[in-house]
Amino acid sequence: MSNKRVDTTRLQAMSRAYTESAILWAALDLNLFSAVAQGANDDQAVAEAIGVSRLNAERLVVCCLSLGLLEQGEGGLRNPPDVARYLDESEPTFAGPWMTFTRRDVPGWFAIADKMTGGQEPSLLGMYDDMTVESARKYHQATYSIGMGAGRRFARQVDLTGRTRMLDLGGGSGAYSINVVQAYPEMTAVVLDLPPVVEVTKEFLESNNVADRVTTIGGDFTKTNFPTDCDVIVMASNLPIYDSAVIASIVAKAHAALLPGGEMHLIGEMLTEDRTGPVDAAMWGMNELLCGGRGRAHTTSECVEYFEQAGFGQVALHEFIPGVLQRLSGLKSA
Ligand SMILES: C[S@@+](CC[C@H](N)C(=O)[O-])C[C@H]1O[C@@H](n2cnc3c(N)ncnc32)[C@H](O)[C@@H]1O
Structure with missing residues (x-):
């Protein structure tokens, strides 16, 4: 001792x-x-x-x-x-809506023990089961206030020269797609998100003047077929919402839908191998208890495994936002 x-x-x-x-x-x-x-x-x-x-x-x-x-x-x-x-x-970079985004969850966080022992069965979509256009608008005002910075960083960090079309899985406000088509004038994009959410996505696309180059598909990415004309797929900030089986099947579906030679990027909070952090990754996993979903915190090597099992090559892990978000990339063979 x-x-x-x-x-x-x-x-x-x-x-x-x-x-x-x-x-x-x-x-x-x-x-x-x-x-x-x-x-x-x-x-x-x-x-x-x-x-x-x-x-x-x-x-x-x-x-x-x-x-x-x-x-x-x-x-x-x-x-x-x-x-x-x-x-x-008064700043255009004001991120207040994101900083208060989880405020409504406070009572739930202080009732974790009750929720854990309460015997309620989690559902596949968790909080997204009851999403309405109104609640999606409120939710995505918050994600947009932080997502535009992340989308800009993605378009800077990843060289998409020569790529033509991106599928943005669970794209929410469309922040990643907006930034990608702005940075790459020859590219178009499609946001796949739940039907009430894409109604709000369209508003963000309009206000950013990209509605002619970014379209939407209202669907559930655990069930809906993916378009097969994309050479880039991004899935950002929805990793802990789902369990391993669901994430693995989405990654496999993405691999199958990508054009030959295409690339996928999974951006999310991932745990280190010894599961000692980051705290935020652990907490987003716990958040799914509050949301009534089956999601959990995934480790980096679990995510690598989803990619490799799906058939991706050149799988590589990148620090996306240091200490907060990782970006896993993989290439489909040509
Ligand atoms: C935290 S937001 C991230 C939004 C966007 N990717 C970003 O980073 O700004 C998670 C998004 O995933 C979407 N989502 C969750 N489950 C989904 C499903 N089964 N099918 C389609 N979209 C889903 C939600 O509606 C929400 O828009």
Whole structure:
């Protein structure tokens, strides 16, 4: 046994970690970061700008300073670079909808033990069973606010020169397709997503002026046949929603549908081999308990296996967003 002294500090911090989410959301609710961006640089100015008492402004400012959500500079309070870029409502890069995306899940997270022992049978589609156009619109306002950055990164990171058409499985807002056709003017794309979702996809395609080059298919990718005229398939941010059998069958179906010489990219949160993290990958697996689905966190080697069993060659793992998302790529033989 190790002689290293242990104490309770790590466990205490974890037992109150929920307070960090609560402060972030309160600051967003009150538009704190926009107020600071507009010049509210001390407790009094913050109090006036966000309409709370001086005491409450001080409480919030102190919490945000301690979490690194605000900084104290020479000119007083200021937003650190990531907060300035993503949490100030007046910025086009504002990602507030994504930051509060999982807020409705809070009661579920605090009822995990009950849900685990409650005996409710999970379903294949989980939360997607009850998706409506309205709920899809709300959901994809959030995914769009973060997905456009990921889509831009994909179009930069992957050289699609010479490719002609991309199938975007579970493409949601169409963020990946929008960026790909913008970066590659000779390409077209098709987003396959659930029927209520593609109604919303069309709105994003219109507002990005790509509706003539990106079409949609309303369907369920666990059942619907895939188009066979694509030389690129991307499946992004839906890995933990499904179990191994379903992901393996989707990857196999994608391999069969791709044109010879085509490529597939699976982007998602993946666990390391020893399953010690990243925490986020583990948590998205747990999220499926709350959603009533059968999904789980997949390890990188499980994902490699889905690709190899489907027949993909040159299977390679790339760090897509360091520490958050992996990208697995594979090539169908020509
Ligand atoms: C987290 S979103 C990711 C959206 C997009 N790929 C992105 O990265 O911005 C997951 C998407 O997968 C879609 N999806 C989940 N299960 C599906 C299924 N069985 N068939 C079609 N789409 C599905 C959801 O409707 C949703 O749009």
